[in-house]
Amino acid sequence: MDLRSEPTGEVTLEMTRESMRSFGYRVIDSIVNQMSGLREQSVVNVATRDETEALFREDAPEEGTELGALMREFEEKVAPRQSHVDHPRMFAFIPGAGTFVGAMGDALASGYNIYAGTWIESSAAHQIEMVVIDWFRSWLGMPDTAGGTLLSGGSVANLTALVLAREARLGSEFTEGMIYTSEHAHSSVDRGARILGFRSDQVRKVAVDSDLKIDLGALRGAVEEDRSAGRIPFCMVANAGSTTTGTIDPLPQLAGFCAENRLWLHVDGAYGGFAALDERGRRLLEGIERADSVSLDPHKWLYTPFEAGCILVRDAKFLLDTFRVYPDYLIDVAGGPDHPNFSDQGIQLSRSCRALKIWMTVKHFGLARIRAVIGRTMDLAAYGQELIERVPVAEIVSPVSLSVVTFRFVPEGVSDEDTIERFNKQILRRVWESGRAMLSSSRVGGKYVIRLCVVNHNTRKADVEEVVDLMASLARELTP
Ligand SMILES: Cc1ncc(COP(=O)(O)O)c(C=O)c1O
Numbered sequence: 001m002d003l004r005s006e007p008t009g010e011v012t013l014e015m016t017r018e019s020m021r022s023f024g025y026r027v028i029d030s031i032v033n034q035m036s037g038l039r040e041q042s043v044v045n046v047a048t049r050d051e052t053e054a055l056f057r058e059d060a061p062e063e064g065t066e067l068g069a070l071m072r073e074f075e076e077k078v079a080p081r082q083s084h085v086d087h088p089r090m091f092a093f094i095p096g097a098g099t100f101v102g103a104m105g106d107a108l109a110s111g112y113n114i115y116a117g118t119w120i121e122s123s124a125a126h127q128i129e130m131v132v133i134d135w136f137r138s139w140l141g142m143p144d145t146a147g148g149t150l151l152s153g154g155s156v157a158n159l160t161a162l163v164l165a166r167e168a169r170l171g172s173e174f175t176e177g178m179i180y181t182s183e184h185a186h187s188s189v190d191r192g193a194r195i196l197g198f199r200s201d202q203v204r205k206v207a208v209d210s211d212l213k214i215d216l217g218a219l220r221g222a223v224e225e226d227r228s229a230g231r232i233p234f235c236m237v238a239n240a241g242s243t244t245t246g247t248i249d250p251l252p253q254l255a256g257f258c259a260e261n262r263l264w265l266h267v268d269g270a271y272g273g274f275a276a277l278d279e280r281g282r283r284l285l286e287g288i289e290r291a292d293s294v295s296l297d298p299h300k301w302l303y304t305p306f307e308a309g310c311i312l313v314r315d316a317k318f319l320l321d322t323f324r325v326y327p328d329y330l331i332d333v334a335g336g337p338d339h340p341n342f343s344d345q346g347i348q349l350s351r352s353c354r355a356l357k358i359w360m361t362v363k364h365f366g367l368a369r370i371r372a373v374i375g376r377t378m379d380l381a382a383y384g385q386e387l388i389e390r391v392p393v394a395e396i397v398s399p400v401s402l403s404v405v406t407f408r409f410v411p412e413g414v415s416d417e418d419t420i421e422r423f424n425k426q427i428l429r430r431v432w433e434s435g436r437a438m439l440s441s442s443r444v445g446g447k448y449v450i451r452l453c454v455v456n457h458n459t460r461k462a463d464v465e466e467v468v469d470l471m472a473s474l475a476r477e478l479t480p
Contacts, residue, residue, distance in 0.1 A: 042435030105357030147316025154270025241272020251287025
């Protein structure tokens with residue numbers, strides 16, 4: 001197939017309908033083959049830098065490449081060198097698995113080149129984003145005053161929350177402001193604080209209890225100590241599903257404490273927030289509705305492709321108060337409160353339409369089905385824990401919370417932490433090398449742990465059985 005885009009007459013980048021159509025069909029075929037054949041592929045595919053340099057390093061070409069050849073280059077050189085974060089046996093980090101519907105939502109947003117910054121340039125996209133945000137608000141049980149905006153992901157959502165908290169509670173004088181969180185907070189909290197000009201000693205890591213939840217007594221003590229030293233406590237970042245262990249901090253108590261102490265309560269629900277769709281998840285997340293702001297990541301547990309993050313704010317007006325500016329060259333886009341501009345409510349002016357893929361995903365599959373899938377992934381993590389417990393040398397370090405369990409293998413008679421760590425690293429490396437599954441590691445209370453996190457909508461019981469069997473046989477084989 002020849003997919004050339006020939007310049008004719010005056011030079012433009014225009015393509016014929018026929019070549020656009022053929023190229024588009026070719027791309028769709030490739031995506032469908034990839035998605036439908038995923039289970040049979042290796043989960044982990046990592047190339048060395050030498051290999052990728054040799055494959056891709058070149059000067060930008062003066063002359064164009066025919067699209068069929070470009071597509072072959074993608075399929076032969078790019079596609080095989082991707083680890084599949086959407087593979088059903090991807091249990092590492094927080095897996096992200098979009099659906100075909102979401103991918104096509106992105107294709108439409110991109111193909112129609114929707115500019116989701118201003119109402120006049122995308123009224124319907126703005127309305128859809130407001131609708132989607134309102135769904136999220138109601139799923140979490142936040143009040144009608146709440147609003148929000150879609151972002152690239154949880155990191156930017158946490159950064160945005162810190163900006164809001166700083167503006168709302170401190171204004172421009174923030175050199176003594178104090179942020180509280182636990183050692184299990186996502187690193188984007190530290191990074192966000194740094195970006196905003198806070199020193200590292202302005203982010204205080206409060207001790208956790210034996211369930212890895214923030215210790216309220218320790219928090220109270222830290223706040224009092226800081227106040228008496230002239231510092232200004234202003235923000236608490238709580239976990240609603242910490243990255244390593246899925247821990248949910250005691251949200252109702254934190255909400256009460258923060259209200260009493262005038263702290264902005266931000267809840268990082270980037271991983272765990274959408275568990276609220278499940279009855280059990282909703283109970284576990286009780287209190288999230290009292291937060292001043294919440295981070296959510298539709299590209300995690302709401303099954304949309306990257307990138308899709310969200311910040312929800314209890315009082316939506318804080319977004320406008322914090323971010324709106326009026327340059328002269330944007331006089332034409334002011335539409336009044338009924339016709340808001342999302343570019344007035346966040347860091348970005350030009351924005352892609354992230355709402356479309358979320359809206360299409362939820363509308364196509366329906367909430368009942370998505371809710372059932374979220375519940376099933378929680379069940380599968382619990383099943384994983386049960387299976388791991390049956391492995392003689394396995395030790396559960398933190399039991400399932402939401403859909404993460406952490407554990408390690410401790411060979412009989414071995415108590416030296418370094419030896420245990422090396423043993424578990426070996427097992428993990430061998431799992432990766434097998435290509436059959438991917439898990440990741442972290443530390444809990446100083447112990448090296450392996451994590452199993454189930455999020456993927458296509459993961460089945462047999463996948464969980466396969467990965468636990470694999471680890472059990474590696475533990476046997478590698479036992480010193
Ligand atoms: C709890 C939590 N917060 C924030 C983030 C950052 O999200 P993103 O990778 O979408 O920026 C993550 C990512 O895994 C997370 O687990």
